[in-house]
Amino acid sequence: MTPYRPALSKKLKAKMEKIYRKDRQLYDALMKKISEILNDPHHYKPLKHDLKGFYRVHIEKSFVMIFSVEENSNIVKFIDLDHHDEIYRRK
Template identity: 30%
Template sequence: MKYSPITTSHFDKQFSRLTKKNAVFKEQAAKKIKGIVLNPEIGMPKTHKLRGLRSLHITDHFVVVYMIFKDLVIFVEIDHHDNAYRAVEGVMQRLVDDEKLLATLQRMGITNEEFVHFIRAIGLSGH
């Protein structure tokens, strides 16, 4: 299956902040992101309140957090390992409030209701 990447507004801000002055890290992150899009199963599946998410280390200390939805890879977080997992708590609300993400999904024929149902079904509540 061929997957298409989508980023959240939060991911875009974090990526920009982390890579603005660090070309080496930007290249490392881009390489890992491309690898994830080619094979989303390479990341480690998360459990408990992060169930439904996957993560992959970019470097020893930085990770990218994402989810697979249909034929999409939705990039949710990129940050230092410790910060990334704290930041994804409450991710459901952030995802369903992300106008950029929802607009992109709608352009792909996915309704907001369908996406919210998926988020609830995997239990990504952050509680």
């Protein structure tokens, strides 16, 4: 299997910097999950309707990260991370 490379949205980068400063445990869980996703991005749940083409993964129960996979360039684009109640509301 060809390894995937990560690409982070500006929005997600800013959130990750804030999480790094305020909640190191959540940050570590997030980095571990990103590594797992890069090894097998299709293992995670594909979304439907308005979010078709995206996948989601839970981080520490309450948080959800949304990402997409670009097969032709082997890139996983990490789009956003937020509390479960908020992430789907905005999309």
